[in-house]
Amino acid sequence: MSDNRINKNQPVGDELHEECGVFGMYDFDGGDVASTIYYGLFALQHRGQESCGIAVSETNGPKGKVTSYKGMGLVNEVFTEENLEPMHGDIGVGHVRYSTAGASTRENAQPLVLNYVKGTLALAHNGNLINAAELRHDLEYTGAIFQTTIDSEVIAYHIARERLKSSTVEEAVGRACRKIKGAYSLVVMSPRKLVGARDPYGFKPLCIGKRDNAYILASETCALDTIGAEYVRDVLCSLNLWWDCIAFFISKCFSKIPEVRVSSARIKSTSFRTLIARKVMSSRFPTGVGTTYNFPIYFLLR
Secondary structure (H helix, E strand, O other): OOOOOOOOOOOOOOOOOOOEEEEEEEEOOOOOOHHHHHHHHHHOHHHOOOEEEEEEEOOOOOOOOEEEEEEEOOHHHHOOHHHHOOOOOOEEEEEEEOOOOOOOOHHHOOOEEEEEOOEEEEEEEEEEEOOHHHHHHHHHOOOOOOOOOOHHHHHHHHHHHHHOOOOOHHHHHHHHHOOOOEEEEEEEEOOOOEEEEEOOOOOOOOEEEEEOOEEEEEOOHHHHHHOOOEEEEEOOOOOOOHHHHOOEEEOOOOOOOOOOOOOOHHHHHHHHHHHHHHHHHHHHHHHHHHHHHHOOOOOOOO
């Protein structure tokens, strides 16, 4: 993490904290997505209450123009009809934040929007990186200037740099995922594509939904239920193929949801996930038995 010191605004205790919620949407029919993203974030509010934001773009409009708005507070406090109405765009990302690295300030609110030589990039990130400090140090000593103190900007910088050496944005995200280590899920918006990625272990959730001719990426299926979308599947993840880190991207070039874009990847990743699932289950079962024995829970039947 970029800052290992305890944040005085961050609660400390044994409670479970979800850390952040991400949401992305691409409407192939060209409809505005800002209001739908708002309701998606509202459904994900339990994952973060410190800040929130939305960034949208028009795929048929001027390339590189992104309209964004973010602020401190709850979704219904930050967004009003006045600031949602001007946000026109058929592709967009949203974020609700619970800070784990970096201070709880407006500068650290997401999505992050970057302007670089290839255009624009908007990123919403959930999770933590264990090598963020090293990556940030390397970037700073090659001239990078950071505007925030969060891990997400490190990821955004690496995606932007990899994009200069890649033919597509999804390839750039995949290459960046090879450099970062930790538990994370990402939703990345380029001028014409929406990309979802998870860490190879699948620690952080990210699912795919569909509503009419629009596709959605969300941290939880409750966001899909709220906007009337159907659950399709989770974004794939795997340990043995780096491209599985990317697993999914949405573009108008596809009339249906694409699978992993590596030859024989489905066979390899499926068998590998089965192996991992068996190992996890063989560990979880005795752990559960031991926990029950040492810390019994008594249920009162009424």
